[in-house]
Amino acid sequence: MAMIDRRDFVKLVGAGSVGAGAGFMLAETIKHPVEHLIPYPVPPEEFSQGIATWYNTVCSMCSAGCGISVRTLEGRAKKIEGNPSHPVNQGRLCALGQAGLQVLYNPDRLTAPMLRTGERGDGAFVQTTWEEGLAEAANRLSSLRASGQVDRVCFLAGGVRGHVGRLFERFMAELGSDRLLNCDFGHAQTLYTASELFFGERQLPYYDLENTRYVLSFGADFLGGWLSPVHHSLGFGRSRQGRSGVRGRFVQIEPRMSLSGAAADEWIPARPGTEGILALGIARHIVEEGGYAGADRAAWAESLAGYTTERVAEQTGIESATIVRLAEAFAGTRPSLAIGGGAVGNHTNGVDALVAVNALNYLAGNIGQTGGLVFNPVPAFGPTARAGQSGYRALLELAEDARQGRIEVLILNATNPVFAMPAAAAFEQALAEIPFIVSLSSFMDETTALADLILPSHTYLESWGDDTPEPGVGFTVAAIAQPVVAPLYNTRATADIILGLAQELGLGDALPWASAEEYIKASWREIYERAPPDAATRSFDEFWRSVLKAGIWGEETRREAAAFTVDASVIARVGVAAPEFSGSSDEYPFVLHPYSSHALHDGRAANLPWMQELPDPMTSVVYGSWVELNPATAEELELREGDLVEVQSAHGAVTVPVFVFPAIRPDVVAVPIGQGHSEYGRYAKNRGVNVLEILAPLVEPTTGSLASSATRVRLVRTGRTARIVKTGGASRQLGRGVVQTTGEGASAGPRATLKGIPITVEPA
């Protein structure tokens, strides 16, 4: 008995005296510590969690339409990476796309259909079943149909593309209403109109950044969040260092330095709204002195006669010498590329300015050229659902109709107009006049909070769908979206909800598909049948399986680079007026520059904790809003970082802390868009301000889209301060040489080593 140790004692107690159950419990309480303390950087030999399955689908975080591969283990999505076969992103993916996991696993998702119980906006809802929810919606719709008032049904969808977008169109057509509005607030309409006016094509051109040697970008933050940032970044990287002996140069013109401005060789802060005038000044120089030899030279000379270098210099605040230098570099470097977008399109002269940029490309001979501007061919399976894109004007009309009592039912899908519309448009008040609002949102956003019935849809990672990316890649690609995990909650795919509604309404004959999956498969059968090589060589099932596996299908045909000429009437119309602003410069001395937040996009990503914690690339601020001031302006107003100021426009005010930003014009203040949600879950709610609220309701006259950069503001000190939370340390290098630079032409040179390790060599 003398040699008994503690373990044996426990065993004896367990076996002999107290009984097995109590003994087991005692043994559990005082058992030996775990013996192997090796952590998972070296996993235990016997530990294996199985092989991951990767599903290819389409990213829906912005409108670029990148292909993604989702890593799943045991039915859970673990990571999103780019689909290497997808020509848009080629395996790469931006921060926002990768944060899509947090849409799927967001703790604030809507989990079941709900009916409003209290007053609108109280947030009081009661759960219901899908049967009851769909029946309720169908009742409303069928009673309107019976009374011939079906045009009082409006469907507001947020930039939905592909066959799901087509399904919406068919559903509304069968229902008998033409009020289908497809509007994406992060996607400018002005670009389409500028294309249509100059090129006669209502589509976004493809910018061949990869092969260009000189980029002149007017306000387009194409590396940050504009159109297709991942594809643009790929092109940018390759144009910089992907070709031997050639390094693409790049000039960015914008009032506040964006991510693209930081990447540029030269950043030129022209007066806001005068970028189009600058483009025409450059154009005139190319025509008059740059040796433009086109047959329409005389027409151009006449049209551009007013844009003399001196006058343009005066209007834009850019020195004459700079204008001449830009013109010579742009026309003299082959191929070159001019890109216009972002804030430039959001002025009252937005479309004209973008047309001016198109004209620059034409005069330099970049249309249809490698390294220039290319149009996508029309796919063999027909045009894609995008042309019916509606914008701010359509929303204003909707609001007006609602106020007049001409809207009975509003269906909302993947859109949040209450957040995105300026307060001056009184959109929220107009919604109050609509008797019945159905929201298909996955989240309780500001607009969904006003709904009477919520039929929550799956997230994109649980849904079927497809997409033709825009602006695409210069040839036709179509990508398939498939569920990567089983649905988490009692939600349904948007297409399934619409098909279910169609069933309830007796439209089943016209929309006969039993499910979204069946519908998408049937749609792809059409693609298969219209694409001869596939139909001849393999069965549809083989085709379908290969498409699901690859996630992508494409036609390697490019459009013929036909000689492109511009009609004389188009040339005569080229011209950019001075921009108009809301408010006088005496009363409101600063132009407000609202810009899409890099992480939060147009506000849709504010409910994703990764995106809230992603430091803003230019300022390193996390979790909040701020107003950017030039150091000279801040000094003049005696404002320092963290001083709370009221940013007042003629249409409202927001209170934000000051951030002193070295790269913004002194007469411009900038506020990021994205924060300031009053709903939208725990991570987004009551954080920062929504600058869109205070915008003046000025519009660009051609398209009727909101001129969101045309508001003047003043700053009023509140006397209070707030802490701006930001990461990172010193904002200057202080001679430490962390980021080193070198001149151009230093790519060849000897490599030196120190004890076998290569060391830096300064080029001679």
Added chain:
Amino acid sequence: MSFFDDFLAKWREYRKPGYYERFDYAWTMTIDLDRCTGCEACVTACQAENNIPILGEAELAKGREMQWMRIERYWEGEYPDVKLRFIPMLCQHCDAAPCETVCPVSATYHNQDGLNAQVYNRCIGTRSCAVYCPYDVRYFNYTDHQWDKPLDEQLNPDVTVREKGVMEKCTFCIQRIRQAKDSAKDDGRRRVRDGEVQPACVQSCPAEALVFGDRQDPESRVSSMMDNARAYRVLEELNTLPSVVYLKKVDGNAG
């Protein structure tokens, strides 16, 4: 030879540049600053791959960041001739790492692939390594971190979740390196092919600024990148011999 002499001899050997190149791999990353746009795709890729916690505003306000891969930003000049320079900053996996020599419990050590590895359950949280690190890339868990359910479903099972009191940092995605080695072994290959291992940040980079591989292999992409005359290492004068090599940004106006 006394124990001390023996120790000293080994120590000197270990501190010699190139020591880690005798082994199978010398993992290296090159970062081309002329391609980098500062878009932070790498940052989110790292957060996702390595189960980096969501800290919350209050923690961040205390300066307790946790980004194994972060973007540093430095302004140069004044308006209007102002430039912003980005540099991705991560553990440099120094061959002569100051953090390793200072750890009282050897929680951080160098493995034979040249990786600076952190043994979480050996760490007692003295934070000395963070003080010694000239690159400021070591992050301490001041609290236990929670993932609001069901955000925990996205956690990567290949990577352990760290707890309060433990230092953590970039591992060059050691789990991916191990997986690649395993699959090479399964295929009967002795070595991992160039490009077979890509840490999450390298995989995601939209501008293809990041390249990862074995610098001992003269044919590898990192070797050719390191051959570039623009190659340099950050704070080279400290002689920490980093395994991250940067390529200088080309200043378009300087040339």
